[in-house]
Amino acid sequence: DAKTTQPNSMESNEEEPVHLPCNHSTISGTDYIHWYRQLPSQGPEYVIHGLTSNVNNRMASLAIAEDRKSSTLILHRATLRDAAVYYCILIMNRDDKIIFGKGTRLHILP
């Protein structure tokens, strides 16, 4: 099974950009890279996904390495509300479920 590796925790200052890394060296060509986050006392929520090209949406940007063995979730201007656990997940072409790892706990300093 393709797996991801993320730092346990990261810290950032409010209103600064945050780069959350994810390694997925065993990714296969058809695996999509998804990011979810879980705010305190809430259910997980979808953030962004991509396959090969970098992606932008209203929440974040996803930068995918050329060899696809790593990716970075970019929050352009972190707010206190972005403090959450961020999960990098691979969706394989035979999967119909998401398996969560431990993710990265992001702390935002005011």
Next chain:
Amino acid sequence: EPEVTQTPSHQVTQMGQEVILRCVPISNHLYFYWYRQILGQKVEFLVSFYNNEISEKSEIFDDQFSVERPDGSNFTLKIRSTKLEDSAMYFCASSRQFLAGGTGELFFGEGSRLTVL
């Protein structure tokens, strides 16, 4: 914005009692899921459901658990005889597309907290 709703938000029960957790997925969604999260631990997959049958279930989802979509709108998780270790937050999720295509996304509810005494 459409959302997944779950009831109750918190249920306290005695060990050995039956519990039913209810979920109303987003109306045009076809794929349904239950996850659980024990306090301080990661979110764990329990079961996926499509076309009125279970697609996949984890080792956690033993004979004490069952799911049902009784009326085309609700999606329920039943725990037949609760144990202390069933205490957790239970999340319902739904998706319009098959996740294996890679482009679908799961929408999660706010969760139902189950406390077994």
